[in-house]
Amino acid sequence: MKLTFRIWILIIVLILSALMLAPWKAFDKGVLIRSVESNSTAFNQGLRDGQIIQSIDGEVVNDLEDFTNIIKDKYLSGEKVKTTFLTDQGEFILFTNETPGITVSDTPNSNIQTGLDLSGGSRALIKAQDVQLSKDDINDLAAVIDNRLNVYGITDMKVIPISDLAGNNYIMIEIAGTTPDDLKELVSKQGKFEAKIVNETVFIGGNQDITSVCRNDATCAGIESCQKSSDGYFCNFRFSVYLSEAAAEKHANITDKLSVNTTPQGNYLSEKLDLYVDDSLLSSLSISEGLKGRVTTQIAISGSGTGTTQEEAYDDAEAEMHKLQTILITGSLPYKLEIVKLDTISPLFGQKFIFSIVLLAGSVFLIISLILFFRYRNYKTALAVILTMFSEAFITLAIASFIRWNLDAASIAGIIAGMGTGVNDQIVILDEAATNKSLSLKERIKSALFIIFGAFFTIIAAMIPLFWAGAGMLKGLALTTIITVTAGILVTRPAFADIVNKIGE
Numbered sequence: 001m002k003l004t005f006r007i008w009i010l011i012i013v014l015i016l017s018a019l020m021l022a023p024w025k026a027f028d029k030g031v032l033i034r035s036v037e038s039n040s041t042a043f044n045q046g047l048r049d050g051q052i053i054q055s056i057d058g059e060v061v062n063d064l065e066d067f068t069n070i071i072k073d074k075y076l077s078g079e080k081v082k083t084t085f086l087t088d089q090g091e092f093i094l095f096t097n098e099t100p101g102i103t104v105s106d107t108p109n110s111n112i113q114t115g116l117d118l119s120g121g122s123r124a125l126i127k128a129q130d131v132q133l134s135k136d137d138i139n140d141l142a143a144v145i146d147n148r149l150n151v152y153g154i155t156d157m158k159v160i161p162i163s164d165l166a167g168n169n170y171i172m173i174e175i176a177g178t179t180p181d182d183l184k185e186l187v188s189k190q191g192k193f194e195a196k197i198v199n200e201t202v203f204i205g206g207n208q209d210i211t212s213v214c215r216n217d218a219t220c221a222g223i224e225s226c227q228k229s230s231d232g233y234f235c236n237f238r239f240s241v242y243l244s245e246a247a248a249e250k251h252a253n254i255t256d257k258l259s260v261n262t263t264p265q266g267n268y269l270s271e272k273l274d275l276y277v278d279d280s281l282l283s284s285l286s287i288s289e290g291l292k293g294r295v296t297t298q299i300a301i302s303g304s305g306t307g308t309t310q311e312e313a314y315d316d317a318e319a320e321m322h323k324l325q326t327i328l329i330t331g332s333l334p335y336k337l338e339i340v341k342l343d344t345i346s347p348l349f350g351q352k353f354i355f356s357i358v359l360l361a362g363s364v365f366l367i368i369s370l371i372l373f374f375r376y377r378n379y380k381t382a383l384a385v386i387l388t389m390f391s392e393a394f395i396t397l398a399i400a401s402f403i404r405w406n407l408d409a410a411s412i413a414g415i416i417a418g419m420g421t422g423v424n425d426q427i428v429i430l431d432e433a434a435t436n437k438s439l440s441l442k443e444r445i446k447s448a449l450f451i452i453f454g455a456f457f458t459i460i461a462a463m464i465p466l467f468w469a470g471a472g473m474l475k476g477l478a479l480t481t482i483i484t485v486t487a488g489i490l491v492t493r494p495a496f497a498d499i500v501n502k503i504g505e
Contacts, residue, residue: 004502010495013487014391017398026109030054030088031067035181037101041094046308051087052107058084064106075099103181111401114176115408115476116158118353121176122183124342127168128335135161138169144333145171145187170340176406180342187337193327194276197254197287202273203247206331211297212242213328221325223317224302226310233313237321238302241328248297256293275301277327301328357412365389368423376430380503385426388496392422395487396480411476418484421459425452425488426496456489 003011030052036043053061056070074081075098083094094100113119127133133141138161146159158174175183193205203209214220221239243251258269267289275282283303303324305317365386372382396415400407432447460482467478 004495004498006494006498010391010491013395013491017395020111020398020402021394022111023109025107025111028052028107029060029062030107031061031064031104032107033087034103034105036103037181040101041096041098042092042100042102045092045094046090047085047087047092047100047102048089048312051089053085053087053104055086056083064104067104071099112397113401113404113406115406115411116174116176118408119176119406120344121174122180122342122344124173124180124183124187125170125340126173126187126337127170127340129338131335133169133335135163135169138163138171141333141335142171145173176408180344184339184342187339192276192278193324193331196274196276197251197258198271200254202251202254203243204331205328208331209244209247210241210328210331211244213325214240214242215322215325215329221321223314223321226313226317228310229306232306232308233310234304234306235310235313235317236302236304237317238300239321239325241299241301243297243299245295245297248295251291251299252293252295255287255291258287258292260289260292273299275303277324282324353409361416378503381430381500384496384499384503385423385430388426388492388499389419389422391492392419392484392488395491396484399483399487400480405476405479407480408476410474411480414477414480415484417477418481418488421455421485422488422492425455425493428452429493429497429500452493453489456485459485 033047033049033051033053035049036047053067055061056067059066059070061067061070074083075096078097080095080097083096083100085092085094128137128141142159142161146157157176158172160172160174161169162172163169173183173187195202195204222237224236224238226233226235255269258271260267261270269287269289269292271287272284273287274284283301285300285302301324303317303320305313305315305320307313307316368389369382369386372385373379376382393415396418397407400411405411428451432451463478463482466474467482
C-alpha cells in the first residue's frame with residue numbers, strides 16, 4: 001500500500017512524540033537526586049539535584065530500595081566514614097558522620113510529569129509572624145504569594161487561605177514534584193529588596209519604585225561572562241531595571257553629593273550602590289561618573305553564580321538572576337512568614353490509580369475492538385480505529401511533556417474524553433464511507449470530515465472558557481481535551497480518512 005502525504009505526517013508526528021516522551025528512560029537504573037541541602041558535606045563535595053546515583057561504595061543502586069538499604073546503617077557509629085557516590089556526572093567522595101543531606105527518588109520512566117495526586121509533592125502551612133491577620137489580609141497575602149510563585153514559573157500548585165476553629169488564619173501551599181526543602185526555600189524568605197548608597201535607601205522592589213524589569217530579552221538581560229576560579233567557575237549576569245521618576249530623582253539627589261574617584265578601570269563615584277535582599281548584602285555596584293546628579297530611570301543590576309563546572313555556574317547565575325528579577329517585580333511580602341508545618345504529600349492515587357486506569361482502558365479498548373469488528377466485519381477497519389485512538393493519546397502525552405504540564409487525574413480524564421470523541425469521529429467517517437454510494441469514496445469522506453470539523457469547533461468553544469475560568473481540576477481537564485481533539489483534527493483524522501480510503505480500494 002502506497003502511503004499518502006497525510007499518513008506520512010502521522011508517522012512523523014508519532015516519531016517526534018516518541019522522542020519527546022523518551023520511554024527508554026524506563027530502563028535507566030539508579031536514583032534521582034531531588035534536592036541537596038545547602039552548605040552540607042554533600043553540597044560542598046559537588047552533589048547536585050538532577051544527578052543520578054548509580055552506585056554507592058561500589059554497590060549498584062537500581063532503585064530507591066537499594067539506596068535505602070545501603071545508607072540506613074552506614075552512619076550509626078557517629079564516626080566519620082568515607083562514602084563514594086558514582087553518578088552520571090562523575091564520582092564524589094564524602095567524609096562525614098551524618099547521613100548526606102540529600103533527597104532522592106526513583107528515576108523517571110519517561111519525560112511525562114505528573115501532578116500532586118499522582119506523584120505527590122510538598123505542603124507548607126504558613127502564617128504571618130508576630131501578627132494576627134484578618135480574613136481580608138490573609139486573602140491579600142495568598143494573592144501575593146500566588147503571584148510570586150507564578151513569576152517563578154511553577155505550574156501545578158495550590159495557594160489556599162484556611163482558618164482553624166480558634167479563628168487563626170493560615171495559608172496552605174501545595175506544589176507538585178517538590179521536596180520540603182525546595183518549598184521552604186520558596187516561601188520562608190520575605191524577599192525584601194533594597195538598593196542603598198551610604199545606608200540611604202535609593203529604591204526598593206515592587207511597583208512603588210520599579211516600573212519595569214527586563215526579562216527574557218537578550219538585549220537587556222542575560223549572562224555576560226563565565227570564568228574559571230580557584231574553587232571552580234563563576235558566571236556574571238546583568239539586567240536592566242527601569243525606575244519611577246521619584247526613585248530616579250532620589251538617586252540623582254544622593255549621587256550629586258558624592259565625589260569622583262579615578263581608577264584604572266575608569267572614573268567612578270566615591271560610594272557604591274549596595275543591593276540587599278532580606279537585609280543581606282547581595283552585591284555592590286560601582287556608579288559611573290556620568291550618573292552623578294543625573295536623573296535616569298534606567299540602571300543595570302548585576303550579580304554572579306558559582307559552580308564546580310561552567311555549566312553549573314551558568315545555571316546558578318541564571319537562577320539567581322531570575323530570583324532577583326522576581327523580587328524586584330513582586331516586591332517584598334507584606335509580612336514575614338513563619339512555617340507552621342512542612343511535610344510531604346503522599347499521592348492520592350499513585351501507582352494503584354495508574355494501574356487501574358491502564359487496566360480499565362485496556363478493557364474498554366478490547367470491547368470497542370470487538371464491537372467495531374462485528375459492526376464492520378473487517379479486522380483492518382477495527383485495527384485502524386484502535387491504532388488511531390492510541391496515536392491520539394500518545395501525541396497528547398508528548399505535547400503535555402513538551403510544555404511541562406503536570407498530568408493529574410483530571411488531565412487523564414480529559415485525554416480519555418478526547419479519545420472518545422476521536423472514536424466517534426472515526427465511526428462517522430466509516431459510516432459516511434459505507435453509505436450514499438452515488439458519491440465517490442473521496443467525496444463521502446470529505447462530507448464526514450465537514451461534520452467532524454463542526455463538532456471540533458463546538459468542543460473547543462466549550463473548553464476554552466473552562467480552561468481560563470477553571471482552577472485546578474477543571475483546567476487540566478480542559479487543556480488535555482483541547483490538545484487531544486486538536487491533534488485528532490489536524491493529524492490523525494485526515495490520516496485515518498486516507499487509511500479508510502486505502503482499505504476501501
